[in-house]
Each structure stands twice: as structure tokens, then as C-alpha cells.
Amino acid sequence: MSDAIKHECGIALIRLLKPLSYYQExxxxxxYGINKLYLLMEKQHNRGQDGAGIATIKFDVKPGHRYISRYRAMGASAVADIFEYVQKKFEAVHKAYPEESxxxxxxxxxxxxxxxxxxGHLRYGTHGKNSIESCHPFLRQNNWMTRNLVVAGNFNMTNVDELLQQxxxxxxxxxxxxxxxxxxEKIGHFLDVENQNLFDQFKKEGYSNVEISALIAKHIDVAKILTRSAKTWDGGYTIAGIMGHGDAFVMRDPAGIRPAFYYQDEEVxxxxxxxxxIQTAFNVPLNAVKEIKPGHALIVKKDGTITEEMFREPTEQKSCSFERIYFSRGSDADIYQExxxxxxxxxxxxxxxxxxxxKNTVFSFIPNTAEVSYYGMMEGMNKYVRDYQKEVLLNRxxxxxxxxxxxxxxxxxxxxxxxxxDAKLRTFITQDADRQDMVQHVYDTTYGIVRDHQDTIVAIDDSIVRGTTLKQSILTILDxxxxxxIIIVSSAPQIRYPDCYGIDMSRMGEFVAFEAAINLLRRNGMSRIxxxxxxxCLASITLPKDQVExxxxxxxxxxxYEEISEEIANIVRPxxxxxxxxxxxQTLENLHEACPNHRGDWYFSGDYPTPGGNKVVNKAFMNWVEGKNVRAYFSN
Known part of the structure; x- marks a missing residue:
């Protein structure tokens, strides 16, 4: 993508199903566990370069001994920094206690x-808000083991104000x-409620407090806690959590907006x-990795029992198509073909x-994420030439x-x-004029291939958001x-609307397609629209969210569609x-044909999968009209 936007966050959860001695042998x-966690996080580095964090839970630890460990770091090297910190702790122990270790x-x-x-969690901050306190996992502590909660996720909620009021x-x-x-706090609240209800129940049955702690850990109903917690959530989410006694879960939103995959065997x-x-880190085939169903939570109890339970009724599946176009690694077999x-x-x-x-056209691509779609275009053009040759030679x-x-x-x-x-330029250049001149050199070009004033260049990009890099760099270099x-081809449709489920695209003024439509309205005397x-939008503020369009x-x-594309070309033209x-x-129809199982296209079509999405897009438009350069929803 020539206009870089921040990716979805990434999660990784590992539950060892055997004693540590098993992996030693x-x-x-x-x-074994911490090594695999490092692999999972490093292989998902594309999903977050602002910060990262890890947390672990130990089973059956004696009172007074630490059983929760957490460490977080900021910056592009956060994953390496975290595991270097952990490795140094291990090395120090081995040096001090060579036999015991x-x-x-x-x-x-x-x-x-x-x-x-x-x-583990990898994080991209949004709109410049980034600090160690914003890095997952988050920890809710309590002296009762079963009330401790660790949470990390890939999510945005559209109705944070409503949830805060609750x-x-x-x-x-x-x-x-x-x-x-x-x-x-929502999950934590209902975790507390579940603890208290179980405590009251077992207390009435005559058990001691020590006995009750063990009974709560055994009987705590994770699915019920998640059902009550998520009842009013509106957003896209994959959220992983661990409770202090060892129960763990990963829950996925009812529309399946955010992705979540899992693998299990007798060991892990x-x-x-x-x-x-997962395939790479554990060397397993594609069909061994499954997807968590929308509206379901994968739950693993402390005793190793694994279930997938529904916590909210699934809606029509609207898995994020941007995952397929851009965010997820192209090494996934299906994504590569799509x-x-x-x-x-x-x-x-x-x-x-x-x-x-x-004959007079040179086909190319905008590095690096458009390369796979470029291969598809190569196949299509080769097929066209073969069909043309066959038609001429056989039918003359x-x-x-x-x-x-x-x-x-x-x-x-x-x-x-x-x-x-090229590598990113150093940021010591602060003057706008000088900086813009340097931005023109982010990309370089190959000379001696295009014939002067004879050839057409066709360059494919995976998507166009703002068009800034096209205008300031790519088009100048190609020229x-x-x-x-010069023909710039986007393998994604026009991005017209903000995302509110995790992607850092939340302000209307960021979209060159929106700028093009506004230009056309004003030029054609339709500013009243x-x-x-x-x-x-203003009148809809007081409406219930399910009535908002x-x-x-x-x-x-x-x-x-073509008129807006033509105006976009006028805007980005140096x-x-x-x-x-x-x-x-790309057309919406072709997008759905290429990605039939990932029909979440709200940033292209405006068809949001949750009621809160309509409120967010309307708020984003109001912010633009009012000159407010802020996002239309709360987030971490």
C-alpha cells in the first residue's frame, strides 16, 4: 500500500496441555511454551509495531508466591526487547543455579x-496515542486467584460511551x-459476580473458605461470564483472556469481523x-488449523477441557475484507489465491x-504489498495474449x-x-518544503525500460486511501x-467510509474518494447535499442506534464510479x-467474487455490520463539517 495505514493488532495464546517436564523430555x-510464543509474535510482526506485551499464568502455585508474570515494551523492536528481557532472566538463573535450573x-x-x-499481543497505536500503559495485556488484580484477569485483544467498540455509562x-x-x-472491567465485573455467587452457594453447603477457592476454580462458568459481559458490545473483536486460576478463553464478535484461528493436539x-x-510455528498442515466461529468463544478450563461455546447469537458473517487485501500475511494459502x-x-x-x-504497455506494481495481485494481473494478461493469438491464427x-x-x-x-x-528517510528534516522534496525519493525507479512518449505504464497498488504518496512520490518518479x-490500478475498491472496528481509518477527510465527491458536488452546484x-446526521444523534442510517x-x-475515479486522478495529479x-x-462485485467468504466491505460500500457503525460514519462526517480533526469513537 503506497499510503501506509496502521494494521490490525495481533494476538497469540498458548495453553500447554502437558507438564513442563514433558516438553523438557x-x-x-x-x-517450549515461551519459545513458541516468540515465534507466533515475530511471525505476526506485521500486525503491530508500536508496542507489544506478554503475560503468563502458572498453575497450582502456593499462596504467597507469584503466579502471574507480565512484561510490555514500546517501539518497533518491542517483540525482540521483550524476549531479550525474558532470556536474560533465564540466563541469570542458569548461571546462579546450574543444577537446579x-x-x-x-x-x-x-x-x-x-x-x-x-x-502475547502486538499493538498499533491510533492517532498518535501510544504509551506503555496502552500496551496489552491488561491486568485486573485481586487477592482471590479466581478474580484475577488478564486480557489482550484485537478490537474496537463503537459504543464506548454507552458501555462506560453502564x-x-x-x-x-x-x-x-x-x-x-x-x-x-465488564468481564471483570461479571467474573466477580460469578465468584460471589459460587462462594455463597458453597458456603451454604458448609465448605470452608479454603475448600471454596478450589471449588470456584473448578465450577466457574466462563461462557456465562462472557455472555453477560458482551451483551451490549457493538464492534469488531477478538479478545483473549486468562483467569488467575488457569481458565483461558478467546472470543470472536458475532459478525466474525476480526480473525481468530486455532490448532489443538494432545500437547498444546x-x-x-x-x-x-500457526502452521509455521507448529509445522502443521493448513487443514489442521481451524477458525473460531463468530459469536463463539474457545474456552480451555484449567483441567484441560476445551470447548467452543456460543456467547452471542451470530449475525450475517462480515469478515473484514481488508484482512485479505492488505493486513494479513500473504503466505496464507487462501489469501494468496484471493x-x-x-x-x-x-x-x-x-x-x-x-x-x-x-505491445506498447509496461505492467508493474507498487512495492511491496501489491506484488501478489500483480502476479494475478500477469496471469490475466498472458491469458488474453494467448486467446488473441489463438483467435487470429485459427480463425483467419x-x-x-x-x-x-x-x-x-x-x-x-x-x-x-x-x-x-527505499528504506525510510531519517526524520531530522523538519522544514515542510524540504521534507516534501525528500518524500519524493521514498521510491526509486528502474530506467531504460519505458520507451519515451510511446509506452503506457500500468502500475497496480493494493489500495488507495489518501493518495498522498501517489501525488508526492510515485507519479513523479514514474513520470x-x-x-x-500512467495508469494506477487499485486492487481494492474506492475507500469511501471510515472504519470503526480496528483499522486506523476514522476521519472522512483522510479519504481521497470523499474529497473527490465533495469537489464534484461543489463544482456541479450541489453543495446543498x-x-x-x-x-x-445531527438529527440522528438522539435516535436509538438501531434506527440510525x-x-x-x-x-x-x-x-x-468512473466520475469519482476521474476526479481522484485530478486530485493526486502533480x-x-x-x-x-x-x-x-476494483469493483465491489469483483471484490466479492475474489473473497467470497470475507464480505465485510463497509469502508467501500458503507454497509456496516453493526448498528454502531452507522453512528460512527455520521459522527465522522459531522466532525469533518465542523472542522474537528478527531476520530468519531473512543479507542485504546
Missing amino acids: KYGTPY KDPQWLKENVSFTGEVLL LYDLGQHPKEQADTVTVL LVVASERPV RKKLGMLLCPQVLKAINHDI SDKVSDEEMNEILSLHPRFEKLNIK RLNPKK IDEVYQK NYVKAIYEPFT HHLKAELQIIF
């Missing part, structure tokens, strides 16, 4: 991060307005945000744009001369790597090759560009 290390049970009793349940009504005083706080249960990282198909499905539009002139009524034969058979698409992404025409939409759709309705410029976007 079979794999030669008592640190060979005993897994001794390690568990004396060294942190040697527990049976391990939870906490106030319970008598709580949350320390900040953030969805992480509401989630932690593992959950991660992406499937291939991205190729996205590129292939664009071929008819591209062929029309170049007037089927393959007259004899084909040798010269014509050679020309037809020599026709082939020209695929070249024109753009090369230096003196092409006749802007005010009409604003008034409808996405009124912002009216901004785009007067214009065709004033000095010599070549003709055209921008082509």
Missing part, C-alpha cells in the same frame, strides 16, 4: 514466565474513556490472529484503458504471412519492476521515465506531471 527444553518443576516454582498459559451505573469509576478499559492449544503463523484473483479480475478494465495495446480466412506470424507469436505482455521502495500515459446530510451515502449518489493519468479501482 521431548523437545529438550523447559522453555535443569529441573522444570524448580524453574516453575522459582522463575517467572514459565507458566502453562501464555498470552460501568458508572454499576458504581464503578473507570480511570479513562477507552474500549480496553470497558472490556476489561494455540490461538493466533493469522493461520500461517489476492491473485483480485489482480486478474482487473484485466478487462485495464485492457479497455490501454485500448488492448499490449486468408493465409498468414511469415512476417505476420512472427509478429503475432512474438506478442507478449511486458512485466517489469519499475518501482523500488521521469517519459511514458505517454452536504448541508442536508449534515442535518440528518448511513446518511453519508448521499454524498456519493449523484456520481458514477502539477508538473507530463503524462496522461488515469486511475482504475
